[in-house]
Amino acid sequence: MSLHCATRRYLIDRYDVLTRRYTERVHGDTNPEAKRIYPRYNLVADILDQVERLDPDNLPGMESLTGVLLRAAEVEQPSDSSAADDIEGRAVQDERERYRSIVRALPSCPDSRTSPLGYRRVLTTEESSAWRLPLRRRWGVEDGIWHPMLAGPVPTGVLVLTDAAVMHTEGAEVVRRALRGMGRQRVVELREYGADYLLDVEMFSPRYTGAEGLWTDAHEDWLAYASHEGTVAFGGALADAIEAHWPDLDRWRWHGWGHLGTVAH
Numbered sequence: 072m073s074l075h076c077a078t079r080r081y082l083i084d085r086y087d088v089l090t091r092r093y094t095e096r097v098h099g100d101t102n103p104e105a106k107r108i109y110p111r112y113n114l115v116a117d118i119l120d121q122v123e124r125l126d127p128d129n130l131p132g133m134e135s136l137t138g139v140l141l142r143a144a145e146v147e148q149p150s151d152s153s154a155a156d157d158i159e160g161r162a163v164q165d166e167r168e169r170y171r172s173i174v175r176a177l178p179s180c181p182d183s184r185t186s187p188l189g190y191r192r193v194l195t196t197e198e199s200s201a202w203r204l205p206l207r208r209r210w211g212v213e214d215g216i217w218h219p220m221l222a223g224p225v226p227t228g229v230l231v232l233t234d235a236a237v238m239h240t241e242g243a244e245v246v247r248r249a250l251r252g253m254g255r256q257r258v259v260e261l262r263e264y265g266a267d268y269l270l271d272v273e274m275f276s277p278r279y280t281g282a283e284g285l286w287t288d289a290h291e292d293w294l295a296y297a298s299h300e301g302t303v304a305f306g307g308a309l310a311d312a313i314e315a316h317w318p319d320l321d322r323w324r325w326h327g328w329g330h331l332g333t334v335a336h
Contacts, residue, residue: 075122075130076187077177078140082119082170083188086112106158110150111166117146118170120266124193133178140174189271190257199267202259206285210294210306215263215283217296218304219325230310234279234301236323243276246295246305249312250275250288261285277303300328 089112096104121143130136144167150159194202206212211221218225225231236242250258250272258275260268263282277286279297286295293309302325305313314320 073127073130073187074133074136074140074174074177075125075127077180078122078174079119079188079191081173081177082115082122086115086119089115103158106156107162110148110159110163114146114148114163114166115170117148118143120193121146123191123266123268126192127190137174137178141171144170189274191268191270191274194259194267194269198269199261202261202267202287205291206261206287206294209291212285212294212296215261215285216298217285217294218306219302220296220298220300225304228310229304229306230313231302231304231325232320232323233325234297234303237276237278237297237303240323242317242323243278245317246277246309246313247272247275249309249316252316253293253308253312255288255290258286258288277305279303 089108093105093108093112096108122140125136125139131139148163150156150163203212203215210217213221218229219231232242237246255272258270258272260270260275262280262284265282275286277284277295277297279299279301283299284295284297287293290308293305293307295306295309296304298304
């Protein structure tokens with residue numbers, strides 16, 4: 072496995088550890104423990120964003136790659152301000168050094184040679200804009216919003232489910248399987264805010280994360296949209312494939328705002 076992939080895996084795992092620790096131990100932002108943990112996971116997330124701007128299919132040589140990965144730790148944080156809290160500042164600097172030590176050690180670390188991660192790359196600003204344009208023209212997306220959040224009735228052919236369909240069941244895998252059956256390999260993920268991605272189908276999960284999401288691919292013949300109102304909608308070829316291959320789909324259909332939360336979990 073490449074140094075780039077091993078670094079991604081470290082950052083993803085580290086973020087999961089820190090956020091879980093925060094959830095389990097911390098109550099309130101004034102808690103000193105919070106000041107030691109949340110700046111760490113924010114830094115890790117921002118470093119991962121920098122690392123995933125590299126194209127896994129077109130990486131530089133080892134020496135250049137190591138330099139780029141090490142420089143990713145320099146991403147600016149609120150704690151870098153001279154007026155920042157000392158506890159947060161020390162936590163961030165410690166986390167930066169931890170990351171740098173890991174990057175330097177990974178090439179000689181046997182544990183880094185595990186199964187590879189799927190492809191995921193942060194899109195450039197220009198790429199994101201180019202992807203959003205056809206969503207407006209082809210699908211009627213307005214300011215990142217689609218059905219059922221648009222005014223008026225949901226058109227025929229748009230499949231709207233409650234988000235429980237993909238949050239609490241095997242539904243996300245059903246959707247991925249439908250895309251694989253269509254011969255699709257990579258998906259574009261466009262978020263309300265934060266990074267946008269090009270990623271492997273295996274990493275595709277049409278879920279609301281605090282930022283609404285839109286998904287499509289190079290064929291532009293399908294669209295998925297996860298809203299903050301507990302819905303996930305599908306259009307075009309993907310909606311047809313899901314309808315054909317999800318046996319208990321009726322259980323998860325969205326019937327209007329008054330029905331949210333009434334499906335079985």
